[in-house]
Structures are given as structure tokens and as C-alpha cells.
Amino acid sequence: MAPILEIKNIETYYDLIYAIRGASLIVEQGSITAILGNNGAGKSTILKTVMGLIEDQPDKGSIEFLGERIDGLDTEKIVRKGLIYVPEGREVFNELTVDENLLMGAYTRNDRKGMAQDFERVYAYFPVLAQRKKQWAGTLSGGEQQMLAIGRALMGRPKLLLLDEPSLGLSPILVQEIFKIISAIKEEGVTIVLVEQNAKKALAISDFALILENGRFVMAGPSAKLALDKDVQEFYMGARSEESAKGYQRWKRKKRWR
Amino acid sequence: MIDFIQMLLSGVAVGSSYALMGLAMVLIYKTSEVVNFAQGEMALVSVFMTYLVLATHGWPFHLAFPAALVFSFFLGCFLEWAVLRRAKTPNILSMIIITIGIEMILLGLVSWKFGADPKTLPFPIGPYDAFMIGDLFISELEIMTLVLALAIMAGLFLFLRYTRFGMAMKATQQNPVAARLMGIRVNRILMVTWGISAGVGCVAGLLIAPTVMSPFMMWDPMLKGFAGAVLGGMTSLPGAVAGAYIVGVVENLFGGYVSTEFKSVVAFVIIVVVLCVKPSGLLARHYVKKV
Structure with a gap:
């Protein structure tokens, strides 16, 4: 099957900052692809570049969605093709109710029947939200807002869902729950790209993973394989190698990657 | 007593046209954070085109x-x-300068042409057509202004509350980036907001025109409307309406009991006082914006 998303060698500038320094990525249909990396590695920037949120970017390279070039298009048009992004930090509409937020998620659609079904589906995924239907989104807790942000994205019937740090700032139990739901969404046939700092959890649910550092992918492979890799364990999952010469080794290996 | 009620009534009537101007400015301010000083002159152009x-x-x-409405x-x-x-x-400052620029250009065009x-302005109701209820003198134009203003407010409220486009306008106000991510065409929303706002202003202009009509007719109503909007918190539509009515009524009472010369100034005194006591305005409710 043809890949759903193909990024070829993109380079992105954030004003004067050279943020993405040539990154390529193929997302297979029906998979979860995780992008891991430290703070400031450029994970979110990749997603924002794909969504056309950074003006006049990517500077170089191309992005294809279902075989069609989408780089340089307006965000609105990209969304209408079925590529939906859940931004970091939720970004719900604070002064709209939960119901209205979900309705806005379905803004591009006109099929009343399908929308009614999707409302039910979202409320089935997130029963908490059903209890808060008429409440302003700004009054929800952080976890509820994250659920709402994901639910809102689902209302647009995404073909490809981009999730930016869905576990950010949530309690461990909620993180567990959110990840469970992400797997369930995948089972329904939605392809997912997941950007995460929580490498352990992300590797556990994804099929394929890439590691980003300083705007370049430095490692890629099936998630199960990456999870066993010594470097990945040490640098991203917090495992420790032996005490002796640790500092030196760490420095040397990191250096090699760049 | 009858004087007091009479002044109250004229205050409400004049407040209605302020309220329309205030509404128009708040609509634009909410969606694009632009204080539109050209609001009055946009209405002015429409009025003169109607003329x-x-x-x-x-x-x-x-x-x-x-x-005229379509044109505006x-x-x-x-x-x-x-x-x-x-x-x-x-940024806010450059936007203000731009709208002041538009204002001067439009004013210049109108003065030059007319x-x-x-x-x-030929109008179905003359400014002095009136009837009496007991000892109260009520002009038909004032009644019409009040009714139209209330109808427009109700219409706007229903539009923002129950239509998809209205809801998208609110969504854009609250979070433009997220709105784009929903597939909402934010630029188009902004454009239509300006259109609707200009339409509301045009109605105000047409209702003022039978009494005064000259290139400078919209200055005072616009500033008073702006004053009312600031009083109400600048981001709340009901706030702008309430604020404008307060300005209208207080101004009239002040003119009647204290001094007609300083009638116009009193509106701004209220603003200063309110902003000192409650800087966010009377009816504004906000979530603090994350930067």
C-alpha cells in the first residue's frame, strides 16, 4: 500500500532559527508512528510544518499526503483533506461549551447523520465529557481538555491524526487512559503520528518510531526493536549504564549521533 | 418628575445609536483586536451613498x-x-494608525464629493414627527431607533449563538490558530465580521442622518459608542450595549440638570472613573490569555 504521508528532506526555519535540518519520514497506512526526542529537538516543528502553520515553510523539501503535494497549502485546505492536528497544550475554545467545541471539530462536514454518530462515538470514548456537555471548555481540568481536544479532532473524521504531546502535564493514570484510547482509535483504522517525550509509553503503543535530535532523525526502526536498543534506553527511557566512565561514554555516543 | 422621565427617554433613544456603534466596534475588536476608528466614517460613506x-x-x-446595507x-x-x-x-498600535488613516481618507472623500x-437625508419619518403619551414627548424616530437597535442586538445574539458561522466567529475570536486547525477559513471570518460590523454601523448612521447630516456627523456617536464599549469591557456585546445606554442616559441627565456645555464631556468622565475602579470594564469576563 502506498504510504499515507511522505515527507522528503524538509528544512524549516523558525524566523532565523534553523529548526528542521533535512528530515524525511514515511508513514504507513493504519500504523502508529512515534516521533521521540528531547525538548527543542524539533518534534512539534515537524508537525507544524506539515500542517502549514509556519508561514512560507518548509524552506526545502516536499510533503505528500496520499500522493498529493501539500506543502505550501493553507492550513484550512490541508485540514479539509483529512489531516488533523491536535496541538500541544490542548488549545480548546475556552468560552464555547464541550458540545460546541466538538461541533467546531466537524466544521468542514455537512452530513448530519454521520456527525450524530461521531458525537456518540466521542462521548463513548470519553464518558467524562458527556457529563460536561453544556460546560465551558475553559472550566474543564487539563485531562478533560486533552480528551476534548482529541475528541474534537475525531469529529473531523481524520484519515491521519497528528498528536502533539498528548500526555503533557497529565497525571500517570490519565496518561495511561489517553494512551489506551489512542490505541483504540488506531484499531478503528485511523493512522496516527504521535509526538512524545514519554518515550517508554510511546514505544509501547507505536508500530514504528523515529528519534529526532537537533532537527535531524538520528534513528528509526520498529518500536519493539528501538525499545531494546541500549542508547535509546539510556538517553530517552532513563535506564542507567554502568557507573564507570559513564560520563565519557555518554558524551561520545551523543556526539556520534549529531 | 416628568422632566426626569423625559430626559431618561431621550437618553435611551440617543443611547440606542451609541449602542449600535459600540456593537460594531466590539464585533471587530473581538475578532481581530483592532480598535476600528474608521467605524464612524465607514457608516458615513454608506449614509452619503444612500443620500x-x-x-x-x-x-x-x-x-x-x-x-445601503449591502453596500456597507x-x-x-x-x-x-x-x-x-x-x-x-x-501590532495594536500600527492597526490603530491604519484605521485612523482609513478614517481620514473616507472623511476626505466624502467632504470632497459632497x-x-x-x-x-430624505427619510420616511421626519425628525420632528412625534406623539405625546400624557405629558411625555416621544419622537417617532427615537422609537424607531430603539426598536431597530434592539432587533439588531437580538439578531446578532441569535446569529452568534445558534448558527454554525456565528459559532465559528466566536471560535476564531477565542483561538485563531485552533480555528484554522478545524478547517475554519479564518481570513474569510475576519472579512465577514468587518462586513457585518459595517452593516450595523450603517444602520446607526441612517438613523442619525435625519437629525444631522454632514461629513462630521459620525464623530460624536462613534466616540460615545466607543466609550460605551470600553465601559462594558470592549469584549462583551451585551456590555457594549449596556455601556452605551449608560453613557446616553447619564449624558442627558447631566445636560438637563447640570450644564449643557459639558454634556459631551461627561461620558468620558464616567469612563475614567470606571476604568479606575474596575479596569476590565463592567461586563467583561475573560480567561487570561496564555502568552
Whole structure:
């Protein structure tokens, strides 16, 4: 099957900052692809570049969605093709109710029947939200807002869902729950790209993973394989190698990657 | 007592046209954070265009007034599209300067085309048609202004509350980036907001024109409307309406009991006092914006 998303060698500038320094990525249909990396590695920037949120970017390279070039298009048009992004930090509409937020998620659609079904589906995924239907989104807790942000994205019937740090700032139990739901969404046939700092959890649910550092992918492979890799364990999952010469080794290996 | 009620009534009546101007400014401010000082002159152009088709080309009223609304809608859309959208890296100050620029250009155009001397707009109701209830003197134009203002407010409320486009306008106000991510065409929303706002302003202008009509007729109502909007918190539509009515009523009472010379000033005194006591305005409710 043809890949759903193909990024070829993109380079992105954030004003004067050279943020993405040539990154390529193929997302297979029906998979979860995780992008891991430290703070400031450029994970979110990749997603924002794909969504056309950074003006006049990517500077170089191309992005294809279902075989069609989408780089340089307006965000609105990209969304209408079925590529939906859940931004970091939720970004719900604070002064709209939960119901209205979900309705806005379905803004591009006109099929009343399908929308009614999707409302039910979202409320089935997130029963908490059903209890808060008429409440302003700004009054929800952080976890509820994250659920709402994901639910809102689902209302647009995404073909490809981009999730930016869905576990950010949530309690461990909620993180567990959110990840469970992400797997369930995948089972329904939605392809997912997941950007995460929580490498352990992300590797556990994804099929394929890439590691980003300083705007370049430095490692890629099936998630199960990456999870066993010594470097990945040490640098991203917090495992420790032996005490002796640790500092030196760490420095040397990191250096090699760049 | 009868004097007091009479002044209250005229205050409410004049407050209605302030309220329409205030509403128009708040609509734009909420969506794009631009304080639109050209609001009055946008209405002015529409009023003079109506004058042109009514007095010079002899259009009937039932054609001229809807045409004026349509014209003002497109004028608003055009200004947003042609001028405001072109501003690169906009900040509040430069936007204000731009709207003041638009204001002067429009004012200049109107003065140049029609001359600065006062005119009379042909209108179905004369400014002095009135009736008495007991000892109260009520002008028909005032009643019409009040009714139209209330109808427009109700219409706007229903539109923002129950239509998808209205909801998208609110979503855009609250979080433009997230709105784009929903597939909402934010630029189009901004443009239509300007159009609607210009339409609301145009109604205010047409209701003021039978009493005064000259290139400077919109200055006072716009500033008072702005004052009312600030009083109400600048981001709340009901707040702007309430604020404008307060300005209208207080101004009239002050004029009646204290001094007519300082009547116009009193509005701004209220603003200063309110801003000192409750800087966010009377009815504004906000979530603090994350930076």
C-alpha cells in the first residue's frame, strides 16, 4: 500500500532559527508512528510544518499526503483533506461549551447523520465529557481538555491524526487512559503520528518510531526493536549504564549521533 | 418628575445609536483586536451613498435602504481585505494608525464629493414627527431607533449563538490558530465580521442622518459608542450595549440638570472613573490569555 504521508528532506526555519535540518519520514497506512526526542529537538516543528502553520515553510523539501503535494497549502485546505492536528497544550475554545467545541471539530462536514454518530462515538470514548456537555471548555481540568481536544479532532473524521504531546502535564493514570484510547482509535483504522517525550509509553503503543535530535532523525526502526536498543534506553527511557566512565561514554555516543 | 422621565427617554433613544456603534466596534475588536476608528466614517460613506441614490437618482426607500446595507457590508469586507489583511506583523498600535488613516481618507472623500455643508437625508419619518403619551414627548424616530437597535442586538445574539458561522466567529475570536486547525477559513471570518460590523454601523448612521447630516456627523456617536464599549469591557456585546445606554442616559441627565456645555464631556468622565475602579470594564469576563 502506498504510504499515507511522505515527507522528503524538509528544512524549516523558525524566523532565523534553523529548526528542521533535512528530515524525511514515511508513514504507513493504519500504523502508529512515534516521533521521540528531547525538548527543542524539533518534534512539534515537524508537525507544524506539515500542517502549514509556519508561514512560507518548509524552506526545502516536499510533503505528500496520499500522493498529493501539500506543502505550501493553507492550513484550512490541508485540514479539509483529512489531516488533523491536535496541538500541544490542548488549545480548546475556552468560552464555547464541550458540545460546541466538538461541533467546531466537524466544521468542514455537512452530513448530519454521520456527525450524530461521531458525537456518540466521542462521548463513548470519553464518558467524562458527556457529563460536561453544556460546560465551558475553559472550566474543564487539563485531562478533560486533552480528551476534548482529541475528541474534537475525531469529529473531523481524520484519515491521519497528528498528536502533539498528548500526555503533557497529565497525571500517570490519565496518561495511561489517553494512551489506551489512542490505541483504540488506531484499531478503528485511523493512522496516527504521535509526538512524545514519554518515550517508554510511546514505544509501547507505536508500530514504528523515529528519534529526532537537533532537527535531524538520528534513528528509526520498529518500536519493539528501538525499545531494546541500549542508547535509546539510556538517553530517552532513563535506564542507567554502568557507573564507570559513564560520563565519557555518554558524551561520545551523543556526539556520534549529531 | 416628568422632566426626569423625559430626559431618561431621550437618553435611551440617543443611547440606542451609541449602542449600535459600540456593537460594531466590539464585533471587530473581538475578532481581530483592532480598535476600528474608521467605524464612524465607514457608516458615513454608506449614509452619503444612500443620500446620493435617494436625492439624486430618486430611488425609492424600500430599495435604497437595503442597498445601503449591502453596500456597507461590501465596503467593510473590502477594507479588511484590501488594507487590514495586508499589514505585515500587525501590532495594536500600527492597526490603530491604519484605521485612523482609513478614517481620514473616507472623511476626505466624502467632504470632497459632497461638500462640508449640512444636508438633509430624505427619510420616511421626519425628525420632528412625534406623539405625546400624557405629558411625555416621544419622537417617532427615537422609537424607531430603539426598536431597530434592539432587533439588531437580538439578531446578532441569535446569529452568534445558534448558527454554525456565528459559532465559528466566536471560535476564531477565542483561538485563531485552533480555528484554522478545524478547517475554519479564518481570513474569510475576519472579512465577514468587518462586513457585518459595517452593516450595523450603517444602520446607526441612517438613523442619525435625519437629525444631522454632514461629513462630521459620525464623530460624536462613534466616540460615545466607543466609550460605551470600553465601559462594558470592549469584549462583551451585551456590555457594549449596556455601556452605551449608560453613557446616553447619564449624558442627558447631566445636560438637563447640570450644564449643557459639558454634556459631551461627561461620558468620558464616567469612563475614567470606571476604568479606575474596575479596569476590565463592567461586563467583561475573560480567561487570561496564555502568552
